Amino acid sequence: EDGGENWRKISFYKIPGLPKNAFVNDIKADLFNENIVYAVFDNHKYGDYKPYIYMSNNKGLSWKKITLNIPENNLIWRIIQDHIDPNLFFIGTEFGVYFTNQPSKKWTKLSSGIPNISVRDLAIQKRENDLIAGTFGRGIYILDDYSSLREFNTNINEAKLFKPRDSYWYKQKRVLGGKRKASQGDNFFIADNPPFGVEFTYFLNEKYFSDKDLRLKKEKELESKNKEVKFPNWDVLDDEEKEVNPSIILYIYSLDNMIIKKIQAINKKGFNRISWDLTSESMEVLSSLNYNKEQSGPMVNYGQYSAKLFKRINGLDIPISEMVFFSIKPLYENSLKAQSTEKTVNFWNEIIDLHNKTKQLNLNLKKLKEKVDIMIKSYERASKSDKIIQSKLFDLRLELLNLNQEINGSESRSKIGEPNEYPTIWNYIWAARSSLSNTYGPTKTQINSINIATNMYDKFIVSYNEIQQDIIPILSDLEKINAPKINTY
Structure with missing residues (x-):
């Protein structure tokens, strides 16, 4: 109270319920009120593993226990207070980390991603709002951006999407030549970085269940009570087969409210996290071969964006959160x-x-080449012969093969790994695609490559359309010679 010149000893007998031989594991002054102090005690050397946390509002003259709902066998090692919200606290215990934003009501365990292990020390990285936990024998764990806990309360109706911290605009590099540790082997230890892009935290009051989930849950309750479980009607089972399982979708919007991307999120009660890697929705050509694969478009520009959480029930997306706004910023100003x-x-x-x-x-x-092959087979089964039609069909086949070679290169060279005599359109596209790996912008070579590729494409599409038009009259000619009909899909 006087800068350290005099110290006042506090007798343990004045602290209600505290064993007289307890050890002081931690003591912290409140960051916002000079009269408040918090102390953590430990009596495990005497076989007592109870948690002891106390709070004083008058510089230690009187004390109040705030252990509340922490399990009786869970001794406490550390306490730390948030630097922004005076009511947000974290404690490191013998069995994990707890937090509260209502110090006199309830502590909640943070169990996702951290083992049930002794947490001996806690620290806060204030710039990034990260919580660092030092464990006994299991290394260091980091809770990235816990700022959502400042907004958390138990009065959430259905779900809450918390405002994410701003993200940085840059291209990730693979410094080891591949993802994570590449080919370095198991002896080369690395820890995962936070997900690239914007990380969203949201809270669901309840998981969304399908009709089948609800039926199975009810049957399980009946079994636990030794009651009869009746076989459901076939109509019920058929309806369950047709049902679309409930899911959670995160929508990302541009500043003009256009949908940039939809991200599949986690349908689970409690706190969840999902990240957006700053890419737009893929415009990749979809087919039966790739429509179920995860695909992404190019990275968006930096600027202002927003997000909203939806639940998908029976195929319909219904909003369940308010819109949150955030920014993407350049990481730094380029040297060049x-x-x-x-x-x-x-x-x-x-x-x-x-x-x-x-x-x-x-x-x-x-597909067009396959169609011409079918037309040739149809001609072979015709009841009449016509050399002109036959010649046209094989001319079309040759034109298609030549066009394919112009686009994709020589098949005979490709089979033995021999390079093409001239670059194909794909060579130019891939030369230009190297600009996707940095944010400096395209070089002259890359611009020239895409210009050449564009001109080649324009030429190819004209040739393709001409061949397509040439096929139409031949289909009529085949009918005249009683050839089998063709499925013109």
Whole structure:
């Protein structure tokens, strides 16, 4: 009270319920009120593993126990107070970490991602709002951005999406040549970084169950009471088979309220986290081969964005949270003068668009070649012969094979790993795609590559359309010679 010149001893006898031989594990002054102090005690050396946390509102003259609902066998090692919310506290115990934002009411255990182990020390990284926990024998654990706990209360109706911290705009590098530790082996220890992009925290009051889940839950309750479980009607089972399982979807919006991406989130009661890697929705050509694969478009520009949480019930998306707003910021100013970010992102989109169009052209070309092969087979089964039709069909087949070679290169060279005589459109696209790995913007070579590839595509699409038109009259000619009908899908 006087800068350390005089110290006042506090007798343990004045602290209600505290054993006289207890050890002081931690003592902290309140960060916002000079009269308040918190103390953590430990009596396990005498076989007493009870938790002891006390709070004083008058500089230690009187004390109040705030252990509340912490289990009786869970001694406490550390206490730490949030630097922004005076009511938010964390404690390190013999069996994990707890928090409260109502110190006189309830403590809640933080159990996801950390073992049920002794947490001997706690620290807060104030800039990032990260909680660091030092364990006994199990290393260090970090809870990234716990700021959502400041807003948490038990009066949440259905769900709450907390405002995320702002994220940085940059391209990740694989410093070891691959993902995580690449080929370094098991002896090379690394810990996971926080997910790249924006990390969202949300709270669900309850998990959303399907009709089948609810039926099984009810049957389990009946079994536990030794009551009869009746076999459900077939109509009930059929309806369950048709039902779309409930799920949680996070929508990401641009500043003009356009949907940037929809992210599948976790349908689980309590706190959950999901991250957005700053990419837009993929415009990849969809087919039966890839429609179920996870795909992403190019990275968006930095700026202002928003997000909202939805529940998907029977295929319908229904909002369950308010909109939250956040920013994506450049990580730092480039050493070399970069092009405008708008130009860079537009170039990325141009590359992806051309890649998708060329891929679609390849798929269409493959289907058209298959169609011509079917037409040739149809001609072979016709009751009449016509050399002109036969010649046209094989000419079309050759045109398609030549166009395929112009687009994709020589098949005979490819089979033995020999390079093509001239670069294909794919060579130019991949040369331009290297700009996707940085934020400086496209080089002249990359711009030239995409221009050449675009011109090639324009030429190919004209050739493809001409072949497609040439097929139409031949279909009529085949009917005239009594050839089998063709499924023109």
